[in-house]
Amino acid sequence: MNWKQLTKSKPLLIGSSLIALLMLMMLISLFYTPYGPNDMNSGIRLSHPQLSHLFGTDNFGRDIFSRIMKGSQTAFLIGLSSVLIGLSLGVLIGAISGYFGGWLDEVIMRLMDALLAFPGILLAIMLVSVFGPGLNNTIIALGIMSIPSFSRIARSGFMQYKEFDFVKAAIAKGAGPLRVIWYHILPNIASSLIVATSLRFSGSILAEAGLSYLGLGVQPPDPSWGRMLNEAQPFMINAPWYVLITGVIITIMVLGFNLLGDGLRDLYDRKS
């Protein structure tokens, strides 16, 4: 694919711009936020958006813009690490299942079906209720939650490619399963895995927002957008901008990764 193709796809263009924007915000927040994200100022509680406080202040007089900036670190951290957990374990499981097949495949796929039976954030809720809330447990829970979708994609890819002549030739030449899986098949299913990574990223962000809103995810003082929505809800009527802005930011991030994933899928589909 060339640059022209990339810029012609509107979803791809919009999605990656949105993500780039948020990433820029995240990078800046590592070094600079207008105010300390946890600095309280009782004199300016719940003030309107204004020049000195772009997104207004919360019920403790903390600057919402600074907190949103800081929260983007948590969002990217959780999205990236949970997707990496899901991707690596999912591909491993899917590769074993699809490459070796047989009863092992049957057992693994039943297990993945069983994991998918816990709808939405229920699986994450169950894990967090046992292991306790917090940043690390949220990442692990969301990572486990995304294993089934990756393993299914990997499995069908491996099942399809292991019948191809070039794979059979490699096996005939004496390549072991690891070599075949890693060098011969994986590069061929990389594109569908990349698409899934982008879509799961947005799934993780949404799930984290829900978990943290319920008080089961990220705990203070770690900043989190979902947690901010929880804190904003009682002041929804007096300070609607707090709820509005925080939700819009979450939506932008989820939308960005959804558009990126869809755009990439269209691109790969057209190519093949």
Add this chain to the structure above:
Amino acid sequence: MRFYIRKLITFISTLVLVSVITFLVFQVLPGDPAQIILGVDADPQQIAALHEAMGLDRSAGERYLMWIKDTLSGDFGTSVRYHRPVADLLLERLPVTLSLALFSLGLTLIIGLPLGIYIARRDGKLSSLLLSLFTQLGVSVPSFWLAFILILLFSVTFKLFPTYGYTSWSTNPLGAIRSLFLPSLALAIPGFAVVIRYLRNTLLDQSRMDYVRTARSKGLHEKGIMYHHILRNGLIPVITIVGLLIADTLGGSIVVENVFALPGIGNLLVSSIGARDLPLVQTMVLYIAVIVVSINFIVDMLYKVIDPRIRLKR
């Protein structure tokens, strides 16, 4: 017949696995459940007695079988927090969650299907742009935040619906509908997006089929082709998304019930986690998962009944 038997075996094995997963997750729980129930200053004899009563002195395998036996006979155990049978608590909460799920599913289908059909028929540039904008936004917005927006719009500004709380069907049916409308809508809007997207794709696929070309060359008008040919075939796959939507709705209602303080299963689930009432949490998690697996099974069966062409994928 082989289809049904195979699906039944899959259904049962998935149920068993779901219960094993649920059981195992709650096994690795740190701390002694008997200690948690009795408090820190319980004497060792009491704890030992409760261990025996709860079966904690036996192996994990035995306990799993005991738990399954009890669950199948309708004995879900006793809530640590409420000191009441879990089954009773669930039965109290179930009507709320069920009404919410059915209400929002109804909204999704009643509004989503006609809208999807209407939109699928237009091919204009602007309308397809608006459509993709709406469907992309619909699947990207957190449904509980959508609930906030609906409250701000319809409850605070227009004062049409209550901001939170639940009126039961028996005391005031109209009040029940009013209290369920906004939560259902919050859950249904992402559903619209899913339905419309799906319908558009299947209808477009169908309209490229040979039988459509044949119908067209026979001189049938477009509307007739749409309603008599394309829709008939295009609506069959929609059953699949109904299963998907029910799972999504149940998952989403966990959070949305908490936004509106609706006394449903999701609300009980979250407050039980806060109170460390884990027997209750364990049962509810299993309960919801079993509902989802069963619905998917029913959908699979229905699918086959409606369209006998469907075969096992092998």
